[in-house]
Amino acid sequence: MSITLEAAPLAIAREGRIAVVTVDNPPVNALSHALRQALWDAAEALDADPAIDAVVLTCSGRTFIAGADVTEFGKPPQPPHLPDLVARIEAAKKPWTAAIHGSALGGGFEVALACRFRVALASAAVGLPEVTLGIVPGAGGTVRLPRLVPPAVAVEIATTGKPVKAPRALALGLIDRLVDGDLRAGAIAFAAAMPALPPSLRDRAPLPAESGFWEEAAKSVGKASRGETAPLRALACLRKATEASFEEATAFERETFLELRSSPEAAALRHVFFAERAALRPASIRGVEPRPVRTAAVVGGGTMGAGIAAALRDAAIPVILVERDSDALARGIGNVGAIFDGAVKRGRIGESEAAARKAGLSGTTDYARLADTDLVIEAVFEELSVKRAVFEALGRACRADAILATNTSYLDPRAVAEGLPDPSRFIGLHFFSPANVMKLLEVVPTPETAPETLATGFALAARLRKVPVQAGICDGFIGNRILKRYRAAAEDLVRSGADIADIDAAMRNYGFAMGPFEAQDLGGLDIAFLQREGARARGENVPEALGDILVRAGRRGQKTGCGWYDYAPGDRRPRPSAAVSALLAPAIRGGELPRDIAAHLVGLMGTEGAVILDEGIAARPEDIDLVEIHGYGFPRRRGGPMFQRDFGP
């Protein structure tokens, strides 16, 4: 009989009078129960060891300790608890130096703050991302941070959750030194030099806040947190840290942490966290090597083509833009350039970076230029004949192993691919507008698509920092199909007598940036109208939508100055419209309205999602949630319609 022992999550080596504690708890050195215990034991053993003067804490693998082990959050906590471990390391008789590579996040950063010194590679980052998981730091992060940096910096770090890169962390005093080259050796040399010992953070006073600071901070954090609970609670913890004793502030933080950890919002955000990570590695491509994408082309330089080209350039992939004539090409190149110019204006990239991104884009009207391109994404008009002609040309011009993708929203990709010499290289890659911003990518294989082609779609998404979701073929794939159901359900409420503005307000209160009618006014009512008309022309039985009545009356949305609402010239604020009430009056039948409009509409999204799962159009409920969150503005803190259906109130 053989017994498998769990691998120890850390090792201790001695370098002269320095002990090097190396954490080895893959994949991200999270502070599992076993690791907390091992670190505790290490602190005890090294304090008792007369041959040791100082300790270096380092990690193997891709990162420093990335935080508490989120998978343990649903379980009863086991001692040693993280706050106790952090206090133990802080109280160690031999000073600890954290040697940081990758990310020191959450509990990982809290452990680093307990160390007397912190050194890091320039590529490292530190931060308190807890708010992104719906919680606040639970091991003294909000209490120690304001003892190290001014309140404004502490507020930024703990309420946005954004990591701080090492060079800035050095300037802020969050770390003591940057190490070039070998981190372990650099950290040992630092510790061996026996720098003057600063007081532990526990023994320091918090940096003072100016009068009125917390009130102002509450306003701006409240505004930026889009209805999420945790950022304002983190702010309250920081304020407590500057106004109460260390012990009181620690107890307050812990109480807040434990309360939020079991909240529905934190459960929803954890669900999204794990769904996003799983999305990049679906079972359908396990073990399949993607094809290399060194160069790409985009056919069509309109709204979508330009955004896709920009997204590819943002990922440093050289792009050829193909248009139907030289005027359209000039417009297309201009569209992409405008995206980079906008990024410069908003301070996202510098002039030289914009110039480099533009320089990596070339244009042509001649398909022969694509003879050596690895990937082509088509984004021309949504007309089957136009798309077929494009793929016919691509089939002739491209290498036999080039991957050919369509960005169609509603056409059947099988029909688009018909006649291609090698349909195994064909796939749907459905981007969302604006394509360089929106995170969602629906990856739509046809029955002929080769696994390698599918894997390339996912690998591309990872390079573009998008969230890929595999979708089966049906009208609207996953997202637009649910959108259709959602809009029809919202119209149904209007027919039952609900006020258009009340429906929009209900969805905004739920957490969407816009309600269904305001959103249609922004995007235009005509696209869906033309689609319905097209279906009717093909003999399909498509019932009259309320939107059809409005479009026929010339109300196509903001671009025509009126849609579901009226708009004053130059003013995007929607005003309830007497003309709309009159136009729709004959269609209003009255009836019973749901008590909670948002719960009703989200419930129907979930119902459609369940059918989508049954049909195999989506593989997992969390994929549907990702589609809604990253493509349609579903509030992340609610976890998505399937999360609500399965775990909601």
Ligand code: 3HC
């Ligand atoms: N707990 C448990 N598992 C975690 C984890 C965590 N804190 N962080 C990451 N993982 C898992 C992921 O689920 C993934 O698992 P899989 O391979 O089975 O899918 C694996 O680790 C690798 O994660 P990534 O794909 O995200 O790896 P990257 O290399 O791209 O990124 C990272 C590394 C930047 C560390 C990123 O994983 C990350 O941001 N992690 C979350 C960090 C975080 O939020 N920490 C705070 C936790 S809360 C806390 O500490 C509370 C404390 O105050 C008490």
Ligand code: NAI
């Ligand atoms: P668009 O009208 O803005 O751009 C289409 C571009 O294709 C034009 O620049 C046109 O000159 C060019 N074009 C037309 N025929 C061509 C040909 N034979 N060869 C080369 N270029 C040609 O359209 P948009 O909105 O960019 O849509 C493109 C595709 O993306 C459509 O399939 C659409 O369904 C899909 N899509 C659109 C979304 C959106 O929100 N607009 C979202 C997701 C997908």
